[in-house]
Amino acid sequence: MRTKWIIALAICLNACVATPIRGTGDLGLIIERDVGRVKIIDTSANKKLATINGLGDLSHASVVFSRDGRYGYVFGRDGGLTKVDLLKQSVEKRVLQAGNSIGGAISQNGRYVATQNYTPGGIKVFDANTLQLVADIPATYGDGQLSKVVGLVDAPGNQFVFSLFDAGEIWVADVTNPAKPEIQKFPAGKQPYDGLITPDGRHYIAGLFGEDGLALLDLWHPEQGVKRILDGYGRGEEKLPVYKMPHLRGWAVAGTRAYLPAIGHHELLVVDTQSWKEVGRIPVAGQPVFAITRPDGRQVWVNFAFPDNGYVQIISTESQQIIKTLQPGRAVLHMEFTPRGEAAWVSSRDDNHVTIYDTQTLQAVTEFPASAPSGIFFTHRAGKIGF
């Protein structure tokens, strides 16, 4: 009898100790790309809470969060979709859902997680609780071929929007009823290679590898089809060697302006988001990769491709001038702001550390070790369209 009590107590104590009661609004995940791990971090205490192993190939990994902020869905390059419990600090579920995958998204209502796959080409939609497959949408075109899928984002109305690299199309899938997804297809141009959605969830933009310019779809008016914008931005007219294709979702939008990496040039393009015309260029230290807006829109932080990837430059959106150049470490891969923007976390892959900056003083506050850190993702993304 006493043994039973002890076992019961042990189970309960274990549950109590293993899962401290705490909020999830100040948590996040950092990818350790070389070792298939993620770190759970705390942006109030500025420290690491735990390290979770066994997530497979994280060489091009990204994360979305459940709407309660408890779970991170980690999309691995190897097709692995791993649901990490940030409170129990463990892997809740993991499925290998494709052979070659490149990211994912979560629906507006938080019920569905979608992955975008190169092989087999298409998207798959999973129940966010169980990771059970609820919809398989192959990216078929031509004579039954399958296209690689890129640029997957969520949009209001429980829509997923994505681009078909080989088919040259943009698809909009409404998964309100995942048993019968409603799909609209739009010709986009040659070889869309990435996509982004504006912070309001209205405009979807795909970059075109096969021709100049970008493809713009106004999701408030899909009947108007895709428009071409920013001719000269694309990869077709290759003026300089491009060391790393910039992520389109690395565009910064602040007020009525977007700041985007000029492909192959040491410049940021400044674009008016009403007309989608270029209105200026800002010279920077290298080929920009990510341009990210501080949450109040007063600064844009930029990192760079090799060989200038040891710098981060900070631009004032008011003066359009660089106000500071930071050197966080070698191979800066990603930056993430805390929800209200008082701090920025920066990963330096080749120096194996993450640096936390005060965005007011622009001084480093602290630094901690991580193994080849790449993407940094905070749970407040759960509440933001397109994240």
Place this chain on the structure above:
Amino acid sequence: MRTKWIIALAICLNACVATPIRGTGDLGLIIERDVGRVKIIDTSANKKLATINGLGDLSHASVVFSRDGRYGYVFGRDGGLTKVDLLKQSVEKRVLQAGNSIGGAISQNGRYVATQNYTPGGIKVFDANTLQLVADIPATYGDGQLSKVVGLVDAPGNQFVFSLFDAGEIWVADVTNPAKPEIQKFPAGKQPYDGLITPDGRHYIAGLFGEDGLALLDLWHPEQGVKRILDGYGRGEEKLPVYKMPHLRGWAVAGTRAYLPAIGHHELLVVDTQSWKEVGRIPVAGQPVFAITRPDGRQVWVNFAFPDNGYVQIISTESQQIIKTLQPGRAVLHMEFTPRGEAAWVSSRDDNHVTIYDTQTLQAVTEFPASAPSGIFFTHRAGKIGF
């Protein structure tokens, strides 16, 4: 011996049962104004989780959240500041910090909670963890008189911005070091009665009871002082009986436009946020109280003063037309959107219920009882400047 085990087990089981392990990103609080209670709610399950008693006079109550989303700070009319633990579902701490109070704010870094007080006039700053007083800033003016304080908001840089009704001033207090708050004072005009900050945290605007127009302070350029905008908006030129002074923080900002209640008129004013000039008016069903933007900026939801307070009207920001009129119940006091905007929660005081709408179909999804519900506050406010 066995008794000890049973007690230990009981304590642990109690802890386990009382505080379920869960995320906090989908939680919120609803004020039950007549009975001094708050309800803890879950926006994923669309239901009430718990009711917390003993919060005093909640007749003009508001809430801010800790940066981890676990705690709600409830500001009561009687000067009560109550820290509610949304996970343990209990009052963590409560202080009576003034005789007559009218809301509060939390600093950008989440460390300080401030209250704005009528009696004694001023703001008080508390440690967000302990609720210990860390700064007392009396609103002194003239011959040592104390002014009522209104329109308190947080701004980037750990600033609190607020207006002095009797002194006719706007103050900006930097509490980065709360032992030595740095205070800047600006003449604002006669009798500022409420204030708001734009979503980017740049512009602070105070309404003036004693004259026409509004007072605008650009926090990026405080050296330029206060400018007068929107002459004719103020309360000075009283054309119609005003049944309820609209909350300034009920302004909706979508894209480059702000939608604001026209005082005393059955209209929303449309204002360009670059020039701060009026660019249009939208006729509505009554005197507007709150105008709130759906997170994607595509709709503005408006409620009204007596006798039209049984309606909510939904305006398309694209067409500037009313697309639907809802009748959620009698005396609609407040509305809150879920973080990504798929749902809106609406409180009907005199029908004692809260109605949840699908913002896509504009149909009611469900409804639940609450005692004279007023303000509805979701935890994602923790990540938003000015909330």
